[in-house]
Amino acid sequence: MRIIPITPLFLLVFAMFIFGWSITQYGGISQYGAGFMPCIISGLLLFLAAIDVAIDIKHRHRNKVSLTFDEVKALLLVITVVLLFVLLLDILGFVICSFLLLFILMKIRGVRLLHSVIVSISASLIIWLIFARVLLVAFPEGILF
Numbered sequence: 001m002r003i004i005p006i007t008p009l010f011l012l013v014f015a016m017f018i019f020g021w022s023i024t025q026y027g028g029i030s031q032y033g034a035g036f037m038p039c040i041i042s043g044l045l046l047f048l049a050a051i052d053v054a055i056d057i058k059h060r061h062r063n064k065v066s067l068t069f070d071e072v073k074a075l076l077l078v079i080t081v082v083l084l085f086v087l088l089l090d091i092l093g094f095v096i097c098s099f100l101l102l103f104i105l106m107k108i109r110g111v112r113l114l115h116s117v118i119v120s121i122s123a124s125l126i127i128w129l130i131f132a133r134v135l136l137v138a139f140p141e142g143i144l145f
Helices: 005-025 037-058 068-091 094-108 113-134
Strands: none
Touching: 005 037, 068 094, 094 113
């Protein structure tokens, strides 16, 4: 059975696409502008993904890992929570959706209730305050903000 490193290959293709798009559409790294950071980040991602693919191919005989039912269930739950975050973002707003996302993901990981609530509220409000109030980035407001 041959194991194909799917995730690193996906990241490699994604990084090549973003890198190419940034260079052709936004001027690349020759000038500061909209394409500067995407070029730098996608170039770094391209380099690291290529290293990851090479390591996976080199060690493909040692990495025969199968997922357990609990791991598949947790993965599907995370995907569902993220999709709900995206779908409810315009309705509930960033603060509520990010709180719910962080809280549910922390509960999946088994973090205690009080700790999950405190960290989720704090992180959501700090991110919102920094980006929405200080940097003036427009966030979905939803029903409360």
